[in-house]
Amino acid sequence: MPVITRDQVRVPLDVAPDRREVYVDNYLKATRNSGRLMLFACDQKFEHLNADFHGEGIDPADNDPEHLFRIARQGTCGVLAGQRGLIAQYAADYPELNYLVKMNSKTNLVSTKQEDPFSALLSDLESVLILRDNGVNVVGLGYTIYLGSEYESTMLADAGQLIAQAHAEGLIVVLWIYPRGKAVANEKDPDLIAGAAGAALCLGADFVKVNPPKPAAGTSAEALAVASEAAGRCGLVCAGGSTVDAPTFLSQLHDQIHVGGACGNATGRNIHQRSLDEAVRLTKAISAITLDDASVEDALAVFEGSKEYERQA
Secondary structure (H helix, E strand, O other): OOOOOHHHOOOOOOOOHHHHHHHHHHHHHHOOOOOOEEEEEOOHHHHOHHHHOOOOOOOHHHHOOHHHHHHHHHOOOOEEEEEHHHHHHHHHHOOOOOEEEEOEOOOOOOOOOOOOOOOOEOOOHHHHHHHHHOOOOEEEEEEEEEEOOOOHHHHHHHHHHHHHHHHHOOOEEEEEEEEOOOOOOOOOOHHHHHHHHHHHHHHOOOEEEEOOOOOOOOOHHHHHHHHHHHOOOOEEEEEOOOOOOHHHHHHHHHHHHHOOOOOEEEEOHHHHOOOHHHHHHHHHHHHHHHHHOOOHHHHHHHHHOOOOOOOOO
16 A cells, blocks of 8 residues: 655655645645545636536436535545635634645636637635635635646746745646647647656646647557656646546556556546446555555445445544
């Protein structure tokens, strides 16, 4: 079972000296003392509007935003990631959860064919610190960058400043980085995915969320290994993508970690579009692989309810 101690947490040198212990606390909370991130991505409530939460193949419970928080409470997650307003409305009833505040977002109404993507800041760090002062367990921030967009320079600058400010307060930062825009012919190109991982490192992020690459030859996990190495000391995690059957998803996740060198996962639709009971079991199955190096077979047993899982560390 992967376990790290406080002295094994590598604290970046842009963390203020009097916030180093806070940073260590937040890093250990987010990774459940494993060094790996199990991120429950709930930011799609904004990004994809209601299409991901209501309709054919989606459990009716998912239309209620509180479904996300019920899953996180009953399941096993490292952090729940969502916009500041979403967290502010529900966190008082779910104070035990670890939260990562998504600082920028856009809807998917304007396609890349119409205009290059740009995701602007929705709030500043001070508004997040107010949440923390009010007892919300904010452990980090998230920010999306679209590399290749004509607006990438603005997003890169905002991200760089945000990371410096967050680290100064002892918060971790996860960057969502996707090559996207008219200049990008293939968003899943392995070289571009590796480049995105390296850009996150240069900006000082603690983790970077990327889409799984699609190589012309070899497997996605093998191509991901190049990106993981390019990320250096910035932990790479994969986006979960659209909902697939549990055996396929868990097998892909296992390969991403053990072949691709990923430091965890960031999953949204594959979890929350299910019923509460099924979603809870899937978070535990995902965490069994991500946090405790379980086999696909053991994780499937957790998902199917024939085996119990609880993170001990």
